[in-house]
Amino acid sequence: MRTLLINPPYQTITSNWGVGHQVPLGLLMVGGALRDAGFEAGLLDAEAGRLRPGRIAAEVARRGPAVVMTGHAGSTPAHPACVATLRAVKRARPETVCVYGGVFPTYHDEAILAHESAVDVVVRGEGEATAAELMRALRDGADLSGVPGITFRRDGAIVRTPDRPAIGDLDAYRTGWELIEDWDTYRCFGRGRAAIVQLSRGCPHRCTYCGQHAFWKRWRHRDPVALADEVRWLHDEHGVRFVTLADENPTTRPAVWLSFLEAMARHDVDVEFFATIRATDIVRDADAMDTYRRAGLRYVLMGIDTTDPELIERIRKRSTPVEDRTACGLLRRQGIHPIIGHIVGLGEDTWADMRRARRALAAYDGDYLNAMYATPHSWTAFAREQGDRGVVQVDQRRWDYRHQVLAERHLRPWQLFLAVKWLELAFHLRPRRLRRLLFSPDRRRRREAWWTARHTAAVWVAEIVEFAFRVRFARRPRRLAG
Numbered sequence: 001m002r003t004l005l006i007n008p009p010y011q012t013i014t015s016n017w018g019v020g021h022q023v024p025l026g027l028l029m030v031g032g033a034l035r036d037a038g039f040e041a042g043l044l045d046a047e048a049g050r051l052r053p054g055r056i057a058a059e060v061a062r063r064g065p066a067v068v069m070t071g072h073a074g075s076t077p078a079h080p081a082c083v084a085t086l087r088a089v090k091r092a093r094p095e096t097v098c099v100y101g102g103v104f105p106t107y108h109d110e111a112i113l114a115h116e117s118a119v120d121v122v123v124r125g126e127g128e129a130t131a132a133e134l135m136r137a138l139r140d141g142a143d144l145s146g147v148p149g150i151t152f153r154r155d156g157a158i159v160r161t162p163d164r165p166a167i168g169d170l171d172a173y174r175t176g177w178e179l180i181e182d183w184d185t186y187r188c189f190g191r192g193r194a195a196i197v198q199l200s201r202g203c204p205h206r207c208t209y210c211g212q213h214a215f216w217k218r219w220r221h222r223d224p225v226a227l228a229d230e231v232r233w234l235h236d237e238h239g240v241r242f243v244t245l246a247d248e249n250p251t252t253r254p255a256v257w258l259s260f261l262e263a264m265a266r267h268d269v270d271v272e273f274f275a276t277i278r279a280t281d282i283v284r285d286a287d288a289m290d291t292y293r294r295a296g297l298r299y300v301l302m303g304i305d306t307t308d309p310e311l312i313e314r315i316r317k318r319s320t321p322v323e324d325r326t327a328c329g330l331l332r333r334q335g336i337h338p339i340i341g342h343i344v345g346l347g348e349d350t351w352a353d354m355r356r357a358r359r360a361l362a363a364y365d366g367d368y369l370n371a372m373y374a375t376p377h378s379w380t381a382f383a384r385e386q387g388d389r390g391v392v393q394v395d396q397r398r399w400d401y402r403h404q405v406l407a408e409r410h411l412r413p414w415q416l417f418l419a420v421k422w423l424e425l426a427f428h429l430r431p432r433r434l435r436r437l438l439f440s441p442d443r444r445r446r447r448e449a450w451w452t453a454r455h456t457a458a459v460w461v462a463e464i465v466e467f468a469f470r471v472r473f474a475r476r477p478r479r480l481a482g
Ligand code: B12
Pocket: 010, 011, 012, 014, 015, 019, 020, 021, 022, 023, 024, 025, 026, 027, 029, 030, 047, 069, 070, 071, 072, 073, 074, 075, 076, 077, 099, 100, 101, 102, 103, 104, 123, 125, 126, 127, 128, 131, 196, 198, 210, 212, 244, 245, 246, 247, 248, 276, 377, 400, 401, 402
């Protein structure tokens, strides 16, 4: 029984002008599980190929799969693109079973099935085991209510089977790398071919605005040495030179994390990494910074979120400005780029707050700033707490951290946008930072820094153009909880 996994044609400025399109890891993991269970599975990357619904429909008609599966990592803003994809599939071949998975559909399964006839089954939670079991049930004509972790329609009613427990042994599944047709499609940070891998799933922390920890249920990890071997294989076999770690919190257990880094350092391959790591864990690992560098860690995104200690407490970040600043320094001294994740809209911002944030962020002296807007995903504590706030952005495609969603009491949308663009500019144009990055004595590093500078600038300009001509805000914000 044949399946086609479709990465939907969801487009963002950050991918198109910034880091580039990346491998759809979630679909590759589902694809690996399906193939190992004996099913034929192919991949159509409509995001990287920028395919329109008509082309997707034509491709489905040509390949003739019995089942089409879609889903996207940016699951909230990509939802309209996922639905448009499945509608096109149904129009082209109504008999195709359309399956939809990922984080957003996991929490909106019933509403999606109630309103979207192109979706036949929603897979909730991790997809590997559920997708394989679902395929077996479809092949055998069995009752789908025996498959845990799905929601589907039967005789007009919506049936929700019990949740599936989290996968205990992540090493029991593999990523279906063979589904990638052309590795040159996926490149990152001027380093050439790029992949994404996952050492662990889940996170023991409980930041109020983040829903990832609940999605994965509990923290688990893969065999760190086997993962390092896989990265070496990706390098040797496919020429991969840049790897993003998809983990929420890879550093949760120091022994596991350091064992992965040491295995990578031993392999000594020309691969560099991007990882998201908590500032507190970098401070904890201060003595292991040399191992971080030797393993190839090159860009570390830290969700610093706010420089206001009171707000850090309120969002339960369990960090302090001193640790955040210390972490930036520890990384910088090893030539690892600290990227500061900063969120506006967690509280009610004022011009004075923005000026204070600029001063504090400059003192942290990170190399890059990723400024984001608070986005109230329905399944987070933050969304429940902010129920009384207004929503200025009703277009779901813009619920992507790069557009304002929540109304602010003191700043109008254009003022907040201006303040964010000013913050980004002021941060990136600091002479100390420019000297360090763009005029580094190392020629290769200098070339990469210029690549990143060009792409960061392109995103900055493109977002201003988009704001001026394409982004619209609600005249009368509706209540979030309304
Ligand atoms: C790597 C990454 C990126 C990379 C690569 C993205 C990519 N193309 O894969 C880059 C840097 C490009 C990126 C960009 C963005 N990202 Co990003 N990214 C991540 C990160 C760190 C890991 C994603 C990942 O691979 N997870 C691992 C895989 C295995 O999980 P998964 O995709 O959820 O898939 C599993 C299940 O969900 C399920 N599943 C998923 N799809 C399907 C489909 C079917 C049919 C089935 C059965 C099951 C299934 O099964 C899979 C295996 O168990 C996460 C944070 C995190 N740690 O999760 C953020 C995250 C996914 N990103 C996010 C966002 C918002 C974005 C951007 C929109 C930001 C922006 N405006 O630029 C863009 C989107 C650009 C794009 N075109 O992809 C948010 C999404 C929030 C949400 N609910 O919408 C996340 C969760 C960050 C966060 N903490 O909130 N991102």
